[in-house]
Amino acid sequence: MENPTAAKVHAPPGGFLRRYVFSTDHKVIGIQYYLLALFSVFLGMTLSALMRYHLVYPGEKQHLFQLLWPNGAPDGIMTPELYLSLMTMHGTIMVFFVLTTAPQSGFGNYFLPLQIGAPDMAFPVLNMLSFWTTLLSFLVLCSAFFADGGAPLGGWTAYPPLSATGAIAGPGMGTGMDLWIISIALFCVASLMGAINFLTTVLEMRAKGMSLMRMPLTCWGWFVTAVISLFAFAVLLTAGILLLLDRLGGTSFFLPAGLVISDRVLDHSGGSPLLWQHLFWFFGHPEVYIAILPGMGLVSTVLSVFSRKPVFGYKAMAYAMVAIGLLGFLVWGHHMFISGMSPYSAIAFSVLTLAIGVPSAIKTFNWLGTIWGGQLRLTTAMLFALGFVSVFVSGGLTGLFLGQPALDLYFHDTYFVVGHFHMIMGVASIFGIFAATFYWFPKVTGRMMSEPLGKIHFYCTFLGAYAIFIPMHFAGIAGNPRRYADFTQFDFLKDLASVHKFITHAALFTAVIQLLFLWNLFWSWRRGAKARENPWNATTLEWALPSPPPAHNFGINPPLVKRGPYDYSLPQGGKDFLMQHEGEEE
Amino acid sequence: MNLAMAGSQRRASFTGLYAFLVSVTMFFAAFTSAMVVRRGASDDWKGVPAPSLLWVNTGVLAVSSVLAEKARRVLRAGDRRRHFNLWWTGATLLGAMFVAGQIMVWRYLHRHGVYLNTTPGSAFFFVGTIAHAVHLGGGWLAMLYLNIRAFRLELGPGRRTAIDVATIYWHFLGILWLYLLWLFRFWGN
Amino acid sequence: MLFAGLIWLTAAVVAAAFAMKRWWFPPPINTYAANFDSYFSLNIAVAGIIFFLAQAALGWFIWRFRNQGRRVRHTEGNNRLEVVWTAVTLALFLAASVPSAVLWSRVHLDLLSPTAMSVELLGQQFAWNVRYPGPDGRYGRTSARFVNDAAGNPFGIDDGDPAGKDDVVSGALRIPAGKPVLLRLHSRDVIHSFFVRELRVKQDLVPGMEIPLKIEADKPGEYEIACSELCGLGHHQMRGLLIVMPPAQFDAWLRQQREARQ
The missing domain is CATH 2.60.40.420 (Cupredoxins -  blue copper proteins)
Known part of the structure; x- marks a missing residue:
């Protein structure tokens, strides 16, 4: 057996800037992405906390609001336009800079090359460029807060004509909306660069013996996600450019004739608002899978490691991911059942949508199959992985309702939808990120995170997530529309005040609890117990390297891979597990 | 070991290129579907009065592609740097000519009162041709860079891969141009 | 096993909260709305049962297979099981799409009398x-x-x-x-x-x-x-x-x- 750790031939690049800022090392870039996502998630969460507060105490003055937004909350009371701009920014930040950035760009960058035994990503400079473009995109987005009129209020879906007609459609729809579109276009470019890099790395950089069917399921997740990104973000880029031209170039791609806004007759004509929705959701639905697939791969791995059992049905798991990736491009119409699209196509989209539940169900069954008969080590990483399965089931089942046009006729754009997608896209993906953080932290830092703190954080977050998002379904069943700046104008909404109050308190509690995680992360980074090379007795290649790994990974001796990724509890006795480069060729 | 690494680098470059071509294809596929939907959405569709210069440009780009291919083959066949330089410089110059020609087309349209927002057809025409020109500009910069390196006799194995990649990308842009031409001149007229 | 208990508790509370129907639809004012309600009830019953069974199973597995230092049997999957649960979920989802399409067509595809x-x-x-x-x-x-x-x-x-x-x-x-x-x-x-x-x-x-x-x-x-x-x-x-x-x-x-x- 060769010892890959002995091969430290290259010294890391000198100089702080080259080493930590403009680094081309995939590990540094991975950490940069993770920190960007970490900052974003706390920003996005803070926005949601402020929104939730306003929703249940609409008339109460808060000096903080006035301090932060002298124009948006002139007397300490949040204006509707401020509420909607916070909502838009919350959604955009969370979807793009957290759920797309952390699982794929963050963890993927750090661990894909390590797990396949590669020295780096295929194109390190492109990798650096894609991070800096993402950061630029984030800065442009945040600058919208300071634009004349504030941040845009059109929601993260930016439906025209609202998003295409400029400042007359509302505050924030002028410069703020332009900045939003530019930010998203930059993000598309960055994601395309990332996708090309990931795809090439998986196809061309695998160590000897690492066949596709020996890759850990995390790598399958990143690979399928990269392919999806390659297709989806290119389409969003086109859509973004056309939308920007409708605003700034006087074209009419999305704007029909005869619009009267703020008593002004616009001279656009002939465009189609539905065209945007088609283009947007052709990206937007696959985006959901971009957010969740890496988490699915990670959860499979973590369940296997801490059950000391191979992943149940490895092939089925890999194929299910591919199936989700493919079907994901055929279901965008289920976001448009009530948009005025042909009722016949609604039926087709409905059948395809329900069909995509099948690979998702296969994954769930296989997760249960993986822990069945195991000996579960309930570490924090494992708890988050199990929590992922729980919320994935809960969030997936409500999808059964929304995927049927007849039921969506009622639930569309209600809090039922908000509860559904937060559960499946938000909470499940975030649980994946948490599980990954606790699982890989020792490898990245050489130290362990605090388990007691981690467990308290997990239990509170798990309960908090259910307490926030399950009641939203009740509000939805009662017909509560989403994206309302307050609930004072409708009689039927007054009955739901207690539900919303409960949700807000649960949300504030859960938000505060996240500080525990932040504390755990940074405290453990400096002070955590020292980690061994392979503290979890895992089998994949990253654990064959020292913690943290040297700058050039395996150096000039890439490992020779001899077996699949999950060889736990082997019948031969002796060691409980064999790493992928250990033992005899399988 | 080094040879194997260089080989995998070369393969990676091609894979990366093809992945990139997929994303460019998706970009223009979305563009096309937007055009189809937009044309069907209303009865205000009008084509663009395109000058015959478009055909000249097409010819220029085609010859440029042929020269680039010739240069690549000369280099692969026998390291005759002088000849490679000749063909490759020709391809680069014609590439610049194509862009210049496109700018003349846009100016021609402006002179005839056709702007981005004049008709739905003109909007798509400008967006499509400019997007193509931007992609082409990226490829042209790569060609120029390789040209300078070639004149300095600095063509290592890595840059030879780059020449192959640039040439394939150049052909792709040529085919893309033919497609766009068909889209605007025939389907959209 | 704290977590097993927590999952059971959560599942029970969620199921009970749905069964309570405290925040629910307003009464229907036509036959379509009444049909919608009964179709929804069917869906919520099926989804509720799946939800409860899946969460209960998850909790039970966590408790049953807690680490007692036993030796784990190495198994990599079971193709027959994969086929069975794929077929069952596919059948369930396709079955759901039929009545749903019928209900949908009442709203959007049925022709209206010309005198309306x-x-x-x-x-x-x-x-x-x-x-x-x-x-x-x-x-x-x-x-x-x-x-x-x-x-x-x-x-x-x-x-x-x-x-x-x-x-x-x-x-x-x-x-x-x-x-x-x-x-x-x-x-x-x-x-x-x-x-x-x-x-x-x-x-x-x-x-x-x-x-x-x-x-x-x-x-x-x-x-x-x-x-x-x-x-x-x-x-x-x-x-x-x-x-x-x-x-x-x-x-x-x-x-x-x-x-x-x-």
């Missing part, structure tokens, strides 16, 4: 406008140029068109009980969405399009119309009223409005 009354509903930032054609059944021509809210012409009805002279414009959507009505949905600025909870129906109003929507209400009363597509800063206050009247009363009201126009 037609009403135009126009959305604007942030109000609803309703227009009834005159006795001739024809709407007057409209143009954006004539839109004038202050003068009571939100539709922009062209005075030059005689067909528009007898159009009745109203702020509330009044319809006769028990009669099918064809709504013609328009928007003059951004996308809005027509949603009346009691009808269990929602439909976007898209500028540049006329979208037909068939509604029918059996129970007289007042019902709130809530805009359900983000339309700007006043989205949350875009409230309208659907007023379902006994037919005779409705006819009298419409006649009175027409006379007032003359």
Whole structure:
């Protein structure tokens, strides 16, 4: 057996800037992405906390609001336009800079090359460029807060004509909306660069013996996600450019004739608002899978490691991911059942949508199959992985309702939808990120995170997530529309005040609890117990390297891979597990 | 070991290129579907009065592609740097000519009162041709860079891969141009 | 095993909260809405059972397979099981799509009798406008140029068109009980969405399009119309009223409005 750790031939690049800022090392870039996502998630969460507060105490003055937004909350009371701009920014930040950035760009960058035994990503400079473009995109987005009129209020879906007609459609729809579109276009470019890099790395950089069917399921997740990104973000880029031209170039791609806004007759004509929705959701639905697939791969791995059992049905798991990736491009119409699209196509989209539940169900069954008969080590990483399965089931089942046009006729754009997608896209993906953080932290830092703190954080977050998002379904069943700046104008909404109050308190509690995680992360980074090379007795290649790994990974001796990724509890006795480069060729 | 690494680098470059071509294809596929939907959405569709210069440009780009291919083959066949330089410089110059020609087309349209927002057809025409020109500009910069390196006799194995990649990308842009031409001149007229 | 207990508790509380039906649909006001409710009940029952079984199984596995230092049997999967659960879920999902499509076609694909009354509903930032054609059944021509809210012409009805002279414009959507009505949905600025909870129906109003929507209400009363597509800063206050009247009363009201126009 060769010892890959002995091969430290290259010294890391000198100089702080080259080493930590403009680094081309995939590990540094991975950490940069993770920190960007970490900052974003706390920003996005803070926005949601402020929104939730306003929703249940609409008339109460808060000096903080006035301090932060002298124009948006002139007397300490949040204006509707401020509420909607916070909502838009919350959604955009969370979807793009957290759920797309952390699982794929963050963890993927750090661990894909390590797990396949590669020295780096295929194109390190492109990798650096894609991070800096993402950061630029984030800065442009945040600058919208300071634009004349504030941040845009059109929601993260930016439906025209609202998003295409400029400042007359509302505050924030002028410069703020332009900045939003530019930010998203930059993000598309960055994601395309990332996708090309990931795809090439998986196809061309695998160590000897690492066949596709020996890759850990995390790598399958990143690979399928990269392919999806390659297709989806290119389409969003086109859509973004056309939308920007409708605003700034006087074209009419999305704007029909005869619009009267703020008593002004616009001279656009002939465009189609539905065209945007088609283009947007052709990206937007696959985006959901971009957010969740890496988490699915990670959860499979973590369940296997801490059950000391191979992943149940490895092939089925890999194929299910591919199936989700493919079907994901055929279901965008289920976001448009009530948009005025042909009722016949609604039926087709409905059948395809329900069909995509099948690979998702296969994954769930296989997760249960993986822990069945195991000996579960309930570490924090494992708890988050199990929590992922729980919320994935809960969030997936409500999808059964929304995927049927007849039921969506009622639930569309209600809090039922908000509860559904937060559960499946938000909470499940975030649980994946948490599980990954606790699982890989020792490898990245050489130290362990605090388990007691981690467990308290997990239990509170798990309960908090259910307490926030399950009641939203009740509000939805009662017909509560989403994206309302307050609930004072409708009689039927007054009955739901207690539900919303409960949700807000649960949300504030859960938000505060996240500080525990932040504390755990940074405290453990400096002070955590020292980690061994392979503290979890895992089998994949990253654990064959020292913690943290040297700058050039395996150096000039890439490992020779001899077996699949999950060889736990082997019948031969002796060691409980064999790493992928250990033992005899399988 | 080094040879194997260089080989995998070369393969990676091609894979990366093809992945990139997929994303460019998706970009223009979305563009096309937007055009189809937009044309069907209303009865205000009008084509663009395109000058015959478009055909000249097409010819220029085609010859440029042929020269680039010739240069690549000369280099692969026998390291005759002088000849490679000749063909490759020709391809680069014609590439610049194509862009210049496109700018003349846009100016021609402006002179005839056709702007981005004049008709739905003109909007798509400008967006499509400019997007193509931007992609082409990226490829042209790569060609120029390789040209300078070639004149300095600095063509290592890595840059030879780059020449192959640039040439394939150049052909792709040529085919893309033919497609766009068909889209605007025939389907959209 | 704290977590196993927690999952069971969560599953039980969630299931109980749904079973309580404390925050639920308003009573239906037509047969379609009643059908919707029973189809929803079927769905929630099936989903609820799956939810409960899956969470209970997860909790049970966590408890049953807690680490007691036993040796684990190495197993990599079971192809027969994979086939079985793939087939079962596929059958379940496909089965769901059939009754759902039937219910959907009631709203969007069933033909309306040609004698049905037609009403135009126009959305604007942030109000609803309703227009009834005159006795001739024809709407007057409209143009954006004539839109004038202050003068009571939100539709922009062209005075030059005689067909528009007898159009009745109203702020509330009044319809006769028990009669099918064809709504013609328009928007003059951004996308809005027509949603009346009691009808269990929602439909976007898209500028540049006329979208037909068939509604029918059996129970007289007042019902709130809530805009359900983000339309700007006043989205949350875009409230309208659907007023379902006994037919005779409705006819009298419409006649009175027409006379007032003359």
